[in-house]
Amino acid sequence: MSGKTAFETANGFRRDEVRLANWRESPFNRWSFQNVGELIPSATIVAAPTGPEAPAKDLAGLLAEKVTLADAPETVAAFLERSHTDALTVMKGGRLVGDWFAPHMAFGARHIIFSISKSLTAIVAGILEGEGVFDPDAPVISYLPEAKGSAYGDASARHVLDMSVSLDFEEAYLDPESLFARYRRATLWNPGGGTESLREFIVSLQRLAEPHGETFRYRSPNSDLLGILLERASGLRFTDLLRDKLWRPLGAASDASVAVDMEGTARTAGGMSVTPRDLARVGEMMRQGGTADGRRVVPEAWVRDTTSAGSAEAWQRGAMAFLFPQGRYRNKWYQTGAASGAYCGIGIHGQWLYIDPNSEVVIAKMSSQPLPVDDPLDGEIVTFLDALSRMA
Known part of the structure; x- marks a missing residue:
């Protein structure tokens, strides 16, 4: 047999070219972001039987609408392509407006959501808080005694939830010699893992001199720690918590998955x-x-707290205030500070879950942006999502 395989014809590269060392790089991420389980150990979160998902619905005329980005009008369809979007789903008033998929992503495929995982984990925390199982104000060491002597030794779960731990750690995504690279090896996301667990890595981290709670510091190990705290509080594996507390009560139509160490x-x-x-x-x-669908999933008080509370001062002292100048961060969700009351979950490489209460619009955007963080493009995406919310 000679010539290109079906895989290479469809994707533009061979399957054996996609490795643990490059799976987050373009162009390989267009495939790997939908097939993480082939590269990293993963657990399946089985959805409750609900019957087949409703067929894909075209966004139709919305794709031809124009938004002003970078001082020039651009169609919705053109921006989706320029921002490396793999999939877009829009809802309004609880009803599906429509879906859009790039040629390389099929309807019904799963896609990694990166740090929107933090937002979902926090929902599970809110559910357990409502059940009296988890106390967000408790010291971390009350759930994880081995964190004593680490940066978390005098931190509370609230500091973890709001990213205000004074942690000596940087999100150096592209530095192969950084502490972040060691973190990714512990998660089995980079070559060379398997000698240090994620938990062992987390409890080795040290703190800065500044007190906890004063500055928003976006540090991903905090959110992996949150999952561990929920396991210790409940006595259950997080994968079971996610399935039984969120995924099935939500009425999810498809299985989810989560990478494990x-x-x-x-x-x-x-x-x-x-x-x-x-x-x-x-x-x-x-x-x-x-x-x-009329079922209580997480307490209303928790949602209200998540979308309206949080320290504006801590946010302003942090490094992301440029994105939402009037924003806040609470329970691993971003408040935009816009008059619409919009809030969102965000993940690297262009993952967004955007909720606009005023327009009753929800937008899920999944992408394979070449860079993990692209500040100018993120600014455009915020403008785009706000405009799309008013169009839908």
Whole structure:
């Protein structure tokens, strides 16, 4: 047999070219972001039987609408392509407006959502808080005694939830010699892992001199730690918590998955893969104040706290205030500070779950951007999502 395989014809590269060392790089990420389980150990989150998902629905005329980005009008369709979008699902008032998929992503496929996983993990925390199982104000060491002597030794779960731990750690995504690279080896996301578990890595981290709670510091290990705290508080594996407390009560139509480390610890900071429709269902549940199809999933008080509380001062002292100048961060969700009351979950490489309460719109955007963080493009995406919310 000679010539290109079906895989190479469809993707533009061979399957054996995609390795643990390059799976987050373009062009390989167009495939790997939908097939994480082929590269990293992953656990399946089985959805409750609900019958088949409704067929894909075309966004139709919305794709031809224009938005002004970078001082020039651009169609929705053109921006989706320029921003490396793989899938887009839009809901309004609880009803599906439509879906859009890039040629390399099929309807019904799962896609990694990276740090939107943090937002989903926090929902599970809110559910357990409502059940009296988890106390967000408790010291970390009350759940994880081995964190004593680490940066978390005098931190609370609230500091973990709001990213205000004074942690000596940087999100150096592209530095192969950094502490972040060691972190990724512990998660089995980079070559060379398997000698240190995620939990062992987390409890080795040290703190800065500044007190906890004063500055928003985006540090992913906090969110992996949150998953561990929920396991210790409940006595259950996080994968079971996610299935029984969120995924099935939500009415998710498809299975999800989450990457795990050498000990089976879930990568709650960034390892979840879900379908666009199910991600939109999470957003709609939040928009409905914590209910899905009339079922209470998470306490309304927790949703209200998540979308309105948080320290504006800590946010302003942090490094992301440029994105939402009037924003806040609470329970691993971003408040935009816009008059619409919009809030969102965000993941690297262009993952967004955007909820606009005023327009009753939910938008799930999944992407394979070449760079993990692209500040100018992120600014355009915020403008785009706001405009799309008003068009839908």
